[in-house]
Amino acid sequence: MKDYVILVDSASEMTTEKRKEFGVDYIQMKIAYDGKEYPASLDWDAYSAKELYGWLRDGKRVTTMQVPPEDYRQAFAVYLEKGLDIFYLACSSGLSGSINAAILVAREMEEKYPGSRVAVIDALNAGYCNAHMAIKAAEMKRDGKTIEELIEWFEANKLKFNQIGTVETLTYLKRAGRIKGTAAFFGNIFSVKPIVINDARGCNVAIKKIRGRKSSFEEIINMTKELIEDPAGQVVHIGHADCIEDAEYVKARLLAETGCRDADISYLGPIVGASTGPGTLIVYFYGKEVTVAGE
Amino acid sequence: MQNSYIDSESFISMLRCGAANLSANVKEVNELNVFPVPDGDTGTNMEFTIKGAIRGAESAEGKLSEVATSMAKGALMGARGNSGVILSQFLKGIAVGFQGAENADVTRVINAMTSGVDYAYRSVLKPTEGTILTVMREATAYAVKMADKNSTLESVLDDFLKEARASLKRTPDLLPVLKKAGVVDSGAVGLIYIMEGFRQALSGKTPEEIGGAETTNISKAGSFGPDSVLEYGYCTEFILQLMNYKTDIKSFSLKTMTDYLETIGDSIVAIKDEDIVKVHVHTKTPELAVEYARRYGEFVTFKMENMSVQHSETSFAGNACEEEAAVTEEEKVRCAVVAVATGEGMIETLKEIGADRVIYGGQTMNPSSEDFINAFDTLNAEYIFVLPNNSNVYLAAKQAAEMYPKAKAFVINTSSVAEGYVALTMFDPAGTPEEIVSAMEEAAENVSTLSVTHAVRDGCMDDVSFREGDFICVNGKRMLSSAKSKVAAAVEGVANFEGIEDKEVVTVIYGKDVSDEDKKAVISELNARFPSLEIYELDGGQEVYSFIISLE
Numbered sequence: 001m002k003d004y005v006i007l008v009d010s011a012s013e014m015t016t017e018k019r020k021e022f023g024v025d026y027i028q029m030k031i032a033y034d035g036k037e038y039p040a041s042l043d044w045d046a047y048s049a050k051e052l053y054g055w056l057r058d059g060k061r062v063t064t065m066q067v068p069p070e071d072y073r074q075a076f077a078v079y080l081e082k083g084l085d086i087f088y089l090a091c092s093s094g095l096s097g098s099i100n101a102a103i104l105v106a107r108e109m110e111e112k113y114p115g116s117r118v119a120v121i122d123a124l125n126a127g128y129c130n131a132h133m134a135i136k137a138a139e140m141k142r143d144g145k146t147i148e149e150l151i152e153w154f155e156a157n158k159l160k161f162n163q164i165g166t167v168e169t170l171t172y173l174k175r176a177g178r179i180k181g182t183a184a185f186f187g188n189i190f191s192v193k194p195i196v197i198n199d200a201r202g203c204n205v206a207i208k209k210i211r212g213r214k215s216s217f218e219e220i221i222n223m224t225k226e227l228i229e230d231p232a233g234q235v236v237h238i239g240h241a242d243c244i245e246d247a248e249y250v251k252a253r254l255l256a257e258t259g260c261r262d263a264d265i266s267y268l269g270p271i272v273g274a275s276t277g278p279g280t281l282i283v284y285f286y287g288k289e290v291t292v293a294g295e
Numbered sequence: 296m297q298n299s300y301i302d303s304e305s306f307i308s309m310l311r312c313g314a315a316n317l318s319a320n321v322k323e324v325n326e327l328n329v330f331p332v333p334d335g336d337t338g339t340n341m342e343f344t345i346k347g348a349i350r351g352a353e354s355a356e357g358k359l360s361e362v363a364t365s366m367a368k369g370a371l372m373g374a375r376g377n378s379g380v381i382l383s384q385f386l387k388g389i390a391v392g393f394q395g396a397e398n399a400d401v402t403r404v405i406n407a408m409t410s411g412v413d414y415a416y417r418s419v420l421k422p423t424e425g426t427i428l429t430v431m432r433e434a435t436a437y438a439v440k441m442a443d444k445n446s447t448l449e450s451v452l453d454d455f456l457k458e459a460r461a462s463l464k465r466t467p468d469l470l471p472v473l474k475k476a477g478v479v480d481s482g483a484v485g486l487i488y489i490m491e492g493f494r495q496a497l498s499g500k501t502p503e504e505i506g507g508a509e510t511t512n513i514s515k516a517g518s519f520g521p522d523s524v525l526e527y528g529y530c531t532e533f534i535l536q537l538m539n540y541k542t543d544i545k546s547f548s549l550k551t552m553t554d555y556l557e558t559i560g561d562s563i564v565a566i567k568d569e570d571i572v573k574v575h576v577h578t579k580t581p582e583l584a585v586e587y588a589r590r591y592g593e594f595v596t597f598k599m600e601n602m603s604v605q606h607s608e609t610s611f612a613g614n615a616c617e618e619e620a621a622v623t624e625e626e627k628v629r630c631a632v633v634a635v636a637t638g639e640g641m642i643e644t645l646k647e648i649g650a651d652r653v654i655y656g657g658q659t660m661n662p663s664s665e666d667f668i669n670a671f672d673t674l675n676a677e678y679i680f681v682l683p684n685n686s687n688v689y690l691a692a693k694q695a696a697e698m699y700p701k702a703k704a705f706v707i708n709t710s711s712v713a714e715g716y717v718a719l720t721m722f723d724p725a726g727t728p729e730e731i732v733s734a735m736e737e738a739a740e741n742v743s744t745l746s747v748t749h750a751v752r753d754g755c756m757d758d759v760s761f762r763e764g765d766f767i768c769v770n771g772k773r774m775l776s777s778a779k780s781k782v783a784a785a786v787e788g789v790a791n792f793e794g795i796e797d798k799e800v801v802t803v804i805y806g807k808d809v810s811d812e813d814k815k816a817v818i819s820e821l822n823a824r825f826p827s828l829e830i831y832e833l834d835g836g837q838e839v840y841s842f843i844i845s846l847e
Contacts, residue, residue, distance in 0.1 A: 063336075065375070066376055066377075068372075068373075068374055068375050069371050069372070069374050069380060069383070070371065070372045070373075093421075097376060097377040097380070100377060100380055100418065100419055101374070101380050104380065104384070104418050189648055189720045191717075191720065191800055191829070192720045192721070209721055209723065211717065211720065211721065211741075211800055211847060212799045212800040212829055212847065213829055214799055214829070215799065
């Protein structure tokens with residue numbers, strides 16, 4: 001069997017340690033801030049998480065950028081040159097157009113490197129869901145599964161990677177154009193905390209309104225309890241946009257109430273963080289298949 | 296002079312002019328961007344792409360096919376964003392069409408454009424119609440159809456542009472998100488600017504001439520000119536002061552007026568408040584509306600806009616008729632909300648978060664059942680949800696709801712504007728009427744309302760004594776605190792509220808008399824005293840009550 005590499009991108013939130021542990025690499029997206037481009041680094045080496053959220057809290061506009069085809073070309077070439085195939089879990093097509101460029105370049109590179117395979121999977125998710133998927137892929141690879149077997153498994157199971165989040169305000173998601181739903185649902189009401197999930201078509205959708213931030217955590221915890229499957233076999237992940245106390249609170253509750261093996265906490269990365277804003281908290285886990293389809 | 300073929304040199308000039316024309320209009324293209332994500336960068340992304348194409352073309356020498364191949368590579372390198380990637384593929388397809396050619400004649404150019412469309416379609420996972428793809432496809436197909444042995448490159452591009460502009464106009468019909476935002480597809484506009492530049496290059500223009508030229512504003516141009524027809528009429532809005540010498544104000548019937556307006560227009564919204572009438576109507580004959588209205592009074596204000604112009608200028612900034620758009624005959628809405636409030640800020644807030652109509656009234660001015668019916672009549676809804684926001688108003692609302700024949704109306708028993716506000720925040724128009732009522736009622740029931748106002752006499756109630764002019768804080772009939780300052784009365788009132796330890800969310804609604812200093816003070820003192828509470832503020836602008844405080 002030909003060896004292959006598992007790739008994610010900056011939208012995956014996959015931390016330095018986890019990428020190292022599971023041998024996963026990532027394609028770097030970019031953000032733009034104050035007229036300059038910065039790498040959307042998951043190692044926080046160009047700016048710290050505190051800095052990024054500081055910019056956002058100061059009301060600075062941070063925008064995220066698609067991966068240009070040329071970046072894909074260069075990234076894919078590195079592995080193809082080494083004779084490796086590629087299994088790339090791409091940020092949801094419902095959230096970024098990057099995947100279109102990725103597929104285009106994948107085809108081109110397969111022609112350029114005859115006999116090679118560049119598989120691009122539409123994760124229909126973003127954030128740590130994609131890291132959870134990459135970890136699963138790495139485990140399957142370790143068990144000797146081929147790229148084709150991975151593709152088959154992920155196409156059948158990708159919607160079982162759940163994410164449930166709450167944001168301080170919908171301003172960021174709306175400004176980034178990354179939320180669907182009826183206009184009336186979204187009055188600029190700061191006391192209402194929307195519960196946002198990723199729907200079956202890979203789009204962010206606000207499914208519920210909750211009054212008050214604490215109640216929104218309660219709702220996330222309840223939904224996680226209801227939707228999680230095989231809790232003992234998984235490590236739930238909590239991503240936060242600079243609200244560590246809230247993340248710790250939710251973690252303690254999830255450990256006590258879901259029976260999950262463990263729960264990790266990390267900062268939301270630059271792509272998801274800039275698109276959702278400070279105060280966002282998202283719980284990622286494996287569970288029942290997402291069937292909600294927003295409008 | 297007409298051009299019958301393109302060579303390397305003229306091809307590069309075309310690219311340069313195309314880029315210059317796009318650059319001159321990049322802001323417009325960015326502002327149109329709503330699909331797939333409204334991040335306002337379509338124009339910039341396409342600019343990167345076409346500039347990449349130029350770099351590529353400039354780095355090659357020799358025959359057209361070599362320059363074009365290098366151009367396509369440069370476009371791919373520079374491509375960003377969806378429209379950028381699609382454009383780069385269009386250019387790549389064209390380069391493939393030029394394969395092996397020293398130069399390209401009309402036939403070859405047409406074939407290359409067709410190849411460009413093929414490549415562009417294949418580049419997208421799920422091609423979406425109503426975008427740059429549709430416009431390039433339809434325009435190319437038209438150019439192919441019109442081509443004959445007399446065609447020149449100019450005529451081919453003229454045909455392309457003619458159809459492209461027509462196709463662009465149709466994009467909102469194919470892509471609802473565009474229609475909603477009132478724009479045409481941004482990527483398509485970018486493409487047209489580039490192709491226009493190509494065309495100008497054929498006429499011998501230089502990029503400098505184009506860059507400096509006045510922009511054409513494709514997305515707006517042509518909407519209303521000397522040859523246009525008045526398609527939509529005028530959005531006409533006026534406030535009429537009813538005059539005693541012209542009519543008997545008391546018996547003036549709004550319905551008679553709206554009945555007449557219906558004969559000359561649509562989208563009618565009319566509201567009467569004592570001796571003032573506010574009217575909104577879309578009509579092709581505004582002069583008739585003017586004449587009719589003056590039978591009863593004189594205009595306080597009058598505004599009229601040509602809606603063809605308005606239509607094309609509709610953007611994120613919104614337009615005058617956006618709010619009323621829901622009332623047009625064909626667009627019956629499922630759910631609408633009518634609320635009662637005073638205070639400019641509160642009325643605005645309620646409208647912002649989903650109230651379709653706000654009737655002015657409350658404690659001192661109770662709206663009548665008729666006021667409710669009149670408000671219902673201005674809506675075209677299947678279900679109407681009513682927030683009376685005062686116990687004295689509840690019955691009138693209830694009676695109106697029960698007798699109203701044209702929609703099913705539900706009254707949520709909100710007894711303060713704070714309850715009404717909280718209830719409305721939980722309004723989800725996608726729910727069933729029962730779900731909506733229960734979500735709103737549940738939210739309202741959870742609210743305790745404290746009000747801070749002036750004491751009008753000395754007294755003592757519930758062990759709280761107060762002097763005339765003091766500020767007092769009450770919850771229903773219960774006196775909670777009194778103080779010389781409104782801020783102290785509010786904070787003490789919250790502290791004395793029985794059950795405050797079970798509350799999580801506080802919303803402070805500021806009255807008209809509250810200074811910025813007082814606002815800061817009340818929030819910071821509440822934060823200090825109750826660190827576990829989430830505190831939100833609203834500018835209500837109401838009379839009588841300095842603060843209305845909702846505790847949930």
